[in-house]
Amino acid sequence: MEKGDLIPNGAIVVVADFSKALILINAATGQSPKLIMLKHLEADPNPAAHEQGADAPGRVVWGTHKSAVEITNYHEVEGRRFIGEVARHVHGIAAKEGADRLVLVAPPRSLAALREELAATEDSARIVMTVSKDLVNFPVDEIVRKLTS
Template identity: 40%
Template sequence: MNTKIIPYNARVLVSDAKKALLLRNTGTAFNLTLEVEQVIEAPKNAPTHEQGTDRPGRTATGSHRSSVGQTDFHELEEDRFSAMIAEKLEAICEENDIDKLFIVAPPKALADLRQAMPEAVKRRIVAEYAKDLVNLPVQEIEKHLSF
C-alpha cells in the first residue's frame, strides 16, 4: 500500500459486490484518520437458483438443437450494484468537488467498478487496490492503508 499516500481530504471508496463505504481522510497523509461519509448496501440478492424458476432454454438452428446457458441473476444484480455505485460516486464527486479518489475492492468488484465508472470519475482516481476490506472496522482499514 506504500505506492501512494492518501492526502488530507481525499476520499477512499472501499467496496465489494454487496456493500460500499465512502471514507474521507480527516487526518494527515502519514496519520490516516478515516471517517465514514456514506454507506451503500445492495438490496438482498437471493441465489440464482431461487431467482430463476425456468429451465434453461433450447435453440434450434436448422437440424441442430442446443441448450442455452442459464442466466446468472446473482451476477447480474452484482453488476447493477457496481453501476449504482459508479453513478452515486459521480454525483458525490461533482457535488463535493472531490479531486482525489482511492478505490479499494476485491479484483472482480474492482473490474466491475472500472467498467461502470464514467470518465469524469476515472480522472479523479489516484490509485486502485485489489483488496477485500469492506467488512473490516474503519480502524482496521486505516491500518491496511497506512505505512
C-alpha cells in the first residue's frame, strides 16, 4: 500500500493473523475511512508444542541414504485451519453485505495463507489492496490511523 492510498468505501477490511481476526467494513461517505466491526474471531487455545507431539521425528531410509523427517508444527497447522475459517466468514459477509472489494491486512505468512484460502472461495478477484502489517491487536481507530498515515 502506498502512502495516500485510500480504503475504498464499502470495502470489507480483514485484519488477521494466525490466531485472531477482525472483519470490518468501511462505512465512510468521504475520504476518511470509518471502519465498523462486523465480526471478531479468535482461534481456539492451542496447547504448547511439547504437549502436542511427544514422539521423535520420523526417519526415511532410501538405499544407503538416511534422513530425518521434519517435525510437524502444530501451531502452523492450527493457524492455517483458523485462516481457512476466517476466509469462509469473509466470503459469507462479503456476499451478505454486497461488497465487491476486499482489503487484507496481515503479517506476511498469514497474508499468504489468507490469499490462498480466498482463492479457494473465488474471492481473490475482490482483493483491491493488501497490507503486510501485524495490526490485529490494535484498536480499530488505531488501525485506521496506521493504514492512512
